[in-house]
Amino acid sequence: MTRLLQITLFLLTIMLVFINVNAFRGDATFYYTGLGACGSINKNSELVFALPAKNFDPSPGGNPNKNKNCGRRAKVKFGNKSVIVRCVDRCAGCKPGDIDLSPAAFDKLADRKRGRILVTWEFI
Structure with missing residues (x-):
């Protein structure tokens, strides 16, 4: 029984790793577009x-x-809120995993006064 439980937990762990392989985690900020x-x-x-x-x-x-990333859509999640956004720009100051949102997109997730929030996001 113990061996079966170990194998089950191992397989479950592997599945969870592959489910989120395309997800990113990082800071979301907002910027004024143009x-x-x-x-x-x-x-x-x-x-x-x-x-x-x-x-x-x-x-x-x-x-x-x-x-190739121009026009790609991504789903950004913060807590129980999410927003679908379209890639239109390059963020020179963002670390890998970070994302810079338009004010309207940031507003869908949090109050702009926060300035920076920890999100997960993935291309859809």
């Missing part, structure tokens, strides 16, 4: 985000306007 690295002009009222430079830059070809 002309983004993807080449579009965005408004603060749009649900958009800037991807950390280390995630954004490796796109082939070097042209940020043709970056």
